[in-house]
Amino acid sequence: xxxxxxxxxxSDDRLEDLGRRLRHTRWPDAMPGTDWEDGxxxxxxxxxxxxxxxxxxxxAQEARLNAFPQYVAELDGLGIHFIxxxxxxxxxxxxxxxxxxxxxxxxxERLIPLLADPGxxxxxxxxxxxxxxxxxxxxxxxxxxxxxxxxxxxVAELWMKLMTGLGYDRFGAQAxxxxxxxxxxxxxxxxxxxxxxxxxxxxGFYRPPLGDGQPPLSAEEKTFLDAAAAWFxxxxxxxxxxxxxPQTPAYALTDSPAGLAxxxxxxxxxxxxxxxxxxxxxxxxxxxTNISIxxxxxxxxxxxxxxxxxxxxxxxxxxxERVHPPLGVAVFPQDTMPPRPxxxxxxxxxxxxxxxxxxxxxxxxxxEALAEEIRAFFRPLRAHHDDSTGSGASGGPAAPGDDR
Numbered sequence: 001x002x003x004x005x006x007x008x009x010x011s012d013d014r015l016e017d018l019g020r021r022l023r024h025t026r027w028p029d030a031m032p033g034t035d036w037e038d039g040x041x042x043x044x045x046x047x048x049x050x051x052x053x054x055x056x057x058x059x060a061q062e063a064r065l066n067a068f069p070q071y072v073a074e075l076d077g078l079g080i081h082f083i084x085x086x087x088x089x090x091x092x093x094x095x096x097x098x099x100x101x102x103x104x105x106x107x108x109e110r111l112i113p114l115l116a117d118p119g120x121x122x123x124x125x126x127x128x129x130x131x132x133x134x135x136x137x138x139x140x141x142x143x144x145x146x147x148x149x150x151x152x153x154x155v156a157e158l159w160m161k162l163m164t165g166l167g168y169d170r171f172g173a174q175a176x177x178x179x180x181x182x183x184x185x186x187x188x189x190x191x192x193x194x195x196x197x198x199x200x201x202x203x204g205f206y207r208p209p210l211g212d213g214q215p216p217l218s219a220e221e222k223t224f225l226d227a228a229a230a231w232f233x234x235x236x237x238x239x240x241x242x243x244x245x246p247q248t249p250a251y252a253l254t255d256s257p258a259g260l261a262x263x264x265x266x267x268x269x270x271x272x273x274x275x276x277x278x279x280x281x282x283x284x285x286x287x288x289t290n291i292s293i294x295x296x297x298x299x300x301x302x303x304x305x306x307x308x309x310x311x312x313x314x315x316x317x318x319x320x321e322r323v324h325p326p327l328g329v330a331v332f333p334q335d336t337m338p339p340r341p342x343x344x345x346x347x348x349x350x351x352x353x354x355x356x357x358x359x360x361x362x363x364x365x366x367x368e369a370l371a372e373e374i375r376a377f378f379r380p381l382r383a384h385h386d387d388s389t390g391s392g393a394s395g396g397p398a399a400p401g402d403d404r
Contacts, residue, residue: 001165003073006081006141008062016059017377018257018295025258036092036276040262040263044278048265052288061289065106072141073165078150078228081105081141082134082162085116089128091115092344093382094168095194095374096132096159096186100177100201101303102264103361104140105133111363114371120367125210126382127375128299134162136178138302138344145302151309152178158184160193162271167191172378176201176307176362187325191393196381197323197347198363198374199286200330200355202338205227205310208345220339231336235270243307250301260300261291271360273334281365317346326350328377330370334359351388 030042068083083105086092094116099105112131135142137150137158159182163171172195179380180199184206187197210217217225232239241249265287269278278287294300317323318350328351331337340352353373355373358366 001073001075001161003071003165006070006072007066008070008141010058012061014296018292021257022049023155025049025256026030027258029069030162036190040266042104043258045258045262045265048284048287049261051284052257052261052292056285056288058290058292061292063284065109065289068109068112073160073162078137078145078153078158079143080134080137080158080162082132083108083112084166085112085127085133087115087130088117088119089125091382092128092130093378094132094163094166094171095378096163096173097130098101098134098159098173098175098179099136099139099286099363100175101139101306102267102290102294103177104290104297104299105135105307106140106293107195107290107361108133108363110367111371112305114367115374118371118375121371123372123375127379129378130168131165132163132168132171134159136182136303136306137301138305140297140299142238144299145305148309148312151313152181152305153189153313154183154309154316159186160190163193169310170195170383172196172198174198174374177203177360178310181205181310181315184323188315188323191324194325195384196326196328196378198328198330198377200332200370200373201360202329203315204232204336205314206338207314208317208342210242212318214345216342218339221342223254224338224342228336229336239307240268242304246301246304246308249398250304253300254298256400257295259290260295261288263300264291264294268361271335272365273332273357273359274400281359281361286364321346323347326377326381328373329353330362330373332358332362332366335362362369 035041044212059365070083072079072081097108099107114121116131138144145202170193173183173186180201181203183197183266187194253263268282268287272281323346327347327349331354340349343349355369362370
């Protein structure tokens with residue numbers, strides 16, 4: 001596997017261009033008194049973009065993010081960006097952590113050190129992980145695909161090649177959102193390589209086999225399906241658009257930083273455990289760091305295309321099909337999640353935990369609680385992993401330019 005070190009380096013010209021565009025934003029009107037009911041609130045967005053233009057320090061964020069060891073690996077002709085934080089402990093357990101939308105991998109910023117160095121954060125060093133956080137194709141600093149086919153199933157293949165190239169024979173997977181879709185494919189297609197799977201979101205498009213020969217839907221499952229349908233009817237317009245015509249909104253969102261901010265911050269507010277006040281869940285700097293990565297990389301269009309790729313090749317399970325690696329699930333109270341029996345129709349669920357607080361962005365909203373839950377799930381799997389590989393972790397990043 002060919003790989004090389006990577007460092008974020010946004011030019012001054014691009015920073016100046018962002019400032020110019022923000023200064024010349026042409027604002028729409030808004031119906032008085034609607035607040036967020038019609039979409040992103042105008043007053044909030046004006047305040048956010050003014051902060052972006054005048055007070056937000058991208059250079060400080062860039063320096064902080066560059067503290068992570070980063071690489072780009074060539075996988076199927078695509079440059080895939082990833083963070084590889086080696087664990088500090090007696091036998092770090094390899095773990096690939098996959099982000100979703102609208103993330104980039106750097107939304108795991110606070111989670112990574114808790115997993116890689118638990119002893120440095122008041123936990124047991126024996127729970128350390130070698131943490132690998134790739135950026136999905138067309139997201140963040142990963143290259144944008146120039147041909148179709150880079151949906152969740154194909155990305156699972158890329159992640160297998162990445163982990164193999166890093167020298168890991170067996171490893172765990174953790175994810176939410178689109179990362180959960182990728183990781184479900186990973187565990188389904190490569191059960192001999194995936195020691196365990198931990199998710200803090202079950203994608204709404206996951207469908208177990210139903211009908212002839214299958215247990216009837218329980219009242220709990222029917223309630224979930226009704227609630228999911230109601231949510232999608234009220235909140236799913238973005239999903240319909242991104243999974244059918246992603247190119248159309250890409251023109252506006254790639255050209256207008258204010259438009260991009262409106263598109264992303266609406267989801268950060270609506271999907272988090274913030275009680276309607278997005279700043280209860282995220283600082284303005286955290287919001288704008290995420291948005292800025294999308295802006296500077298120009299990846300909003302390619303990230304939305306991931307929805308269409310999944311629509312063309314969704315993860316559907318056949319009658320009798322099972323995913324064998326153990327599954328742990330962390331249910332954040334402000335996220336839309338199915339009941340355990342719905343998941344157990346296909347998956348080998350060994351741990352199911354309701355978290356005390358948090359929403360869809362668990363790694364950003366409650367990283368300490370999520371890290372402890374991940375440690376607890378993988379703790380009993382470590383002994384079996386050590387027996388099958390001969391060590392807690394094997395291999396490591398190849399030297400720049402190495403081809404293994």
